Amino acid sequence: MTTAYHVSPTAALDLDALSATARALDAASGADTDDYLLILGDDYTSGPNAVTLAAWLAPQTTRLRIVPEAPVTHTEPFHVATSTATLDYAASGRAGWSPVAQTSDAAADAVGRRPAASVDAAWGEVPDVVAAVRALWTSGESDAEIRDEVTHRFIDRDKVHYVDVTGTDSVGQPWSVKGPSIVPRPPRRASCRPSPSSATHPGITVTEHRTRAEHVTPPDGGVRTARLADGTELRADAVLLAQGHLDVDPGDPGTVGEGHIPPGYTVDQDFSAIPAGEGVLVRGFGLAFIDLMEILTEGRGGRFERGAGDAVPTYVPSGREPVLWVGSRRGVSYRSKPVDGPPAVELHHLVPATLDGIPRTPDGHLEPGHLRRLLTAELHGQWSAVTDEPLDLRRIDRPLDGLAFPDRHAVEREVEAVVLTNLGRATDRRHPQDGLLYSTLVASYFVLHSLLAEGLLDDADRDLVAQVEGSFSYVCSGPPPERLGNLLALHRAGVVRFLGPDTWFRRNPGAGPRFLADSPVVVGDPVTADHLVDARLAQVTVPRVTDPVLRGLLADGELVAGTGASGAAESVFVVDGDNRAVGADGVARDGLFLVGPSTSDPVREGFGRPGQRTRVFPANRRVAEAVADALVGEQERLSPASR
Template sequence: MSTVRQSLVIVGAGPRGTGILERLAANTSDDYGELALDVHLVDPYPPGGGRIWRREQSPLLWMNSQAQDVTMFTDDTVELAGPVVPGPVLHEWAGIDGRTFADRRRQGGYLRWVYERAVAALPDGVTVHHHPRRALRVSGSRHGRQQVWLEGVTRPLSADAVVLAQGHLDAELDDEQMELSEYAARHGLVHLPPDFTADSDLGALAPGQDVLVRGFGLAFVDLMVLLTEGRGGRFEGDTYVPSGREPVLHVGSRRGVPYHSKLGYDWDAGERPPLPRFLGPAQIDELLAKEGGFGPDDFRCEVWPLIDKELGFAHYHRLFTAHPERTSVAWDVFEEKYAAAAPLSAEQQALVAASVPDPADRLDLAALDRPLDGVRHASYEELQAGLRGHITDDLERRHDPAHSPDLAVFLGLLSVYGQLVRLGDVGPWWHGFFSYLASGPPGPRLRQLLALSRAGVVKFVGADMRVEARDGVFRATSASAPGVRIEARALVEARLPQPTLARTRDRLLRTLHEEGARSTDAGLLAVDPSDGRVLYRDGSAHPRRFALGPHTDARGAGAFTRPRTNGPSFRQNDATARAVLALLRDLSCRTTAA
C-alpha cells in the first residue's frame, strides 16, 4: 500500500467491534505493504466491553456461560481465510476455575484486555481513536469517501470504509407496549417495557408490591437478582432470607418455565457425534440455490426437519455409544436405518420406538419446546408446587452424566446455529428455541429461584401467559391454571427489545433504512453473507459499508463463543476484516496510479 493516509470508522466498540479490530490486526501482514490508517471507534461506552459488559454495573450480575466456555480468540477449528491467532480463554486470563460463572464486570475486564492486545498488534502505521459519542448518520456516495456524523460534533468523520457493529439496540415501543404504557400513565401504574435489565428503572417497584413479569429467560434472571440480593436479601444454603425490600414477582411466559439450566458436567469419554451430518454445508447450499431463494417462511417445512434429524442423530449417537444398555439394537444397525428414514417421518419414529425401549431416552423436541402443554393445575398453590417440581427435575437431569445425550444435543445445537448463519433471516422462533435449550442460566441461579419461590418472593403464573389492562389494574391469566387471575399495579416485560430497523432507536440505522438499505421480513438489516456488506433495495451491495451483529440477518450466537466450536462470529469477523483491507488496498492502488 502507499502511505496515503486512509480512514476506517467502526461504530460500536464492544465485543463485536473488538473482534473486528483483532481480525484487522491478524490479517495485516507484509502482503499489504506499508499501512497508513486511522481507525475511529465510535461508542459512548468504553472500548472492549461496550454497554453490556461495562464495569459500571452490579457485581451480582453473572455471565450465563462458564469461564472455560468464553473466548475471543480463533483456533484451528475456525474455518477462515485469515491466520489463526490463539489467545487465552476467560478462565485462563482471569486465573479462575474454568467452571466458574464469572461476573460481567470480570468479562468486561477480559474484553478490555483483548481490545488493548488487538490495538498493540496493529502495525505502526495504524492509529486507533476512540470517540465516546453516538453515531447519528452516515452519508456519502457509493464511490466516494463516507461521512459519519457524531452527536454533539459539527464536522463528520471522513471514512474510506464504515463497519456498523452496534450490538444490541434499544427500540421504540410497539403498538401493544405503547397502549400498556399509556394505560399505566393514566391509572398511576408502573409499566417497564422491554429493556436491558441492568439499565431499567427498578426503583419504581416498591417493597411488597405485586409485580407481573412477562418473560422467563435471562432478562428475568437479572431482574430476579437485582430485586432480591440487590436489595439486601441473602441466600443461606437453599433458604432465602429476605430484606423486606423485595417486591413479589409473578412470572410467566409462553412456555411458562425458565430456560433449561446450563449443563453441570463435561464430556467425560467416548467419541463425540460427527457433526454436521444431516444439516451441513451441502444442505445449506441446496437451500440457497432453491428457485425463488430461501425465506423465513421456508424454515418450518424445509429447515426444521433437517434440524430435528441432526439433533436426533447427536442424541442417539451418544445414547447408543455411551449407554448401550438402554438400547435394543447395535448402533451401526440403527445408524443405517436412521440415515435412510425421512426426517419427522413415521418410519423414523417407529425406528426410534423399536430401538430405544424407554420413552424417557427418546428425543422429543416438540415436548421440550412446550413442556406444560396439556398440564392443568386446580389452584394457584398447586401450580407453584408443580413448577418447583419441574425446575428441580431439570436441575437434576442437567447435572447428571447419565443423561449425557443432552450434552450431545447441545453440541448439535451449536453446529446447527453455525450452519444457519449462512441462510440469513430464518425468523425469530429459532433463536428463542436455541436460547431456551442451549443458553439458559447457571444451575445456582435456578436453585436460587426455587428458594425465592419457597419464600414467596417469586410466584409462577404458568404457560401462555396473557396480560390485559382493565379496571385500573393489570391482570394475568394462563393456560396452566384455568380460572386463576392475578392482579397487580406493575408490569415488567422481562425481555430484550427486538432489533428491527423500523423501531430501533439507533438513528444511524433508521436513517440508513429510510435511504434505501434493505430489511428482511423480520426487520433486520440485510447484508451480504460472504463479507457483511450492507444490501440495498435495488439489489446492490454498498462497496464501503459493512454491518455485523444482532441487528443484521448475519447475526451469530454471540460476539464471543466456546473454544473449538468453529464460532460463526469469528468467521464473520475475519471475512469482513479481510474485505475491508482489500477495499483499502484497492483504493490505495487507485490513488497511487492516479
C-alpha cells in the same frame, strides 16, 4: 448504565489516589441506575502487577467491579488462572480480567525466557490462554471441597476434573496444561472482558467516547461526520456500526404507556421506579428475566447463603425487593447448561453428502419433509447412543403442555418441580444424553441457518427453523446452575412467583392496578400490578428501530430495509458481501459498514461454544479487511502485521 474507568500502569503507582478513586466509585455503585467498572492497566514493565493491585483494592470495596489487565505472553496460563480465580474470591465474585499480549523488547527482557514476538504471534496465543484459564476455573465443582472429618477427606474427588489443554506460545512453541487447578472454583468464574488497551497494536490509537452517537452524515468528499450527544463531531473515512440487538418502539397498544418497561438490554435499563414490596408483572422467562431477577434482589442488597452441597441456597432479603410475577409461552425458565460444558458431537445425518442428495423443487428449495426427517434422526440418534430413556422432544420443549391447574399454588408447585428437575439433571453426570442433545441442537442450528441463508428452504422448512430456534434458546441458552438455584430460593422466599404457560398480559380497562396477567390453564382471578417489565429481546422491524443513527441514515437513503432469511419483510438492514451498507438506490455505500443480527448477513454462530466450529472469526476478519480496503485503497492495503 455501566461506566468504565481505566487506570494506566503509571497512574496506579499513586496508591493513595488509586484507593480513593476505587472507594469513590464503589460508593456510587449499586444504585438502581449506575454501575461502575474499574479497569487496571498492566504493560508488564511499569507499575505494579494489576492482578495484585486488584486483590489489594477488593477488600476496600463492596460493590465495584474490578477488572485487571493480565499479561499472558510471558506468564504461564496456570498462573493466570490461579491468580484471577483467587482475585474473584477476594472480590466476592466482583472480579473480571482482561488478557493483554506483550510485544515489547522490555517485556521480553524483564523475563528472559523468550524473545519479543510480533503482534500477530503474541495476540494469536491469547485465545489458547483464555481457553486454558476457563478450563482450570471450572475443573472443580463449587462443592468439591467437603472437609469431611469423619472420613478424613478434604475433597470429593468425583467433583474434581482433569484438564488437558494445549496451545502455542508467541514464538511458536507448544505448551500444555494438565490436571485440575489448585484454587477452588471461583464464585463467579471471573468474567473475561477486553479493556481499551487490549487493542493497541503499533500505529493504532483507540479513543473511547463515553457518550451516545446520534447522527452519521452522508459522505462529503468521501468523509462522514459522526455527531455525538455531548456535541463532539468526529470525521471518519470509514464507519462501522455494531449496535447488536436493537431497541424498537414497543408497538403493543395493549401494554405500552405508564408503568411499562419495554424490551431492552436489562443491565442498561432503569428499574428505580419499581417500588419495594409491590407486585411486578414480567413477560419473558429467559436470560433477560434472570438478569432482572438478580438486579432487583441481590442488586438491592439481598444475599444468597449456601451451605456445603446446597443446590438451592437460602435467600436473605433486604426488604427492598418487589415481588416478581413471571410468565411466558412455556411458563418455565430456560434449562441450565450442563455443568461440564457441552460435549463434542459429529453429525451423521445433517451432513453435506446427505443434504446435497435431497431433490430440489422447481423453485430451487429442498423437497418438503426431508429436512425434518434428517433433523429428527439426528437428535434421536445422538440421544439413544448413550441412554435407553425415550427422547420426548415435545415434553422437553413444552413441559407444561396439556396440564391444567385448579389454582395458582398448583401451577407454582409444578413450575418449581420442573426447574428443580432441570437443575438436578444439569449437575448430575448420570444424564450424558442432556449434554448430547445440547450439542446436537447447536450443531444442527448452524446447519439449518446455512441452508436458510442459501435460500434453499420453503415456507414449511422455514417454520421448522423457527421451531428449532425456540428450542435452541430454551435448551442451549439457559443460565448456569447457580442462577437456577437462586431462582428457586427466591420463589421459596416469596419474591418470585410463577404465572404459568401461555401467559397473556394486558392493560386493566377498569379501576385498580394498571396491568393484568393470567394463564388460560390456571383457575382463578388474573394477577394485577402497576408495573410490567418486558424481559425479552424485541422482535426487530426496521421501521420501529429507535436507534437515532440508524433512523437518520435510513431517512437519508443511506440504508434500506430488506426481507430477512426468515421471510419477514422489513426485518433487516441490507448489506453486501463485505457488510457494506446498501442504500435505498440499491448501491453499496463505501466506508459505511454494518454487522450484527439485524443485517441481511448475520453470523448466527457469533456465540459459538468451545470446541465447535464457528464462522464468527473468519467473518470478522473479512469485515476488518474490507474496512482496511476502504481506508487505504486496494493498492495500498496494510500488511497483516500492521493491520
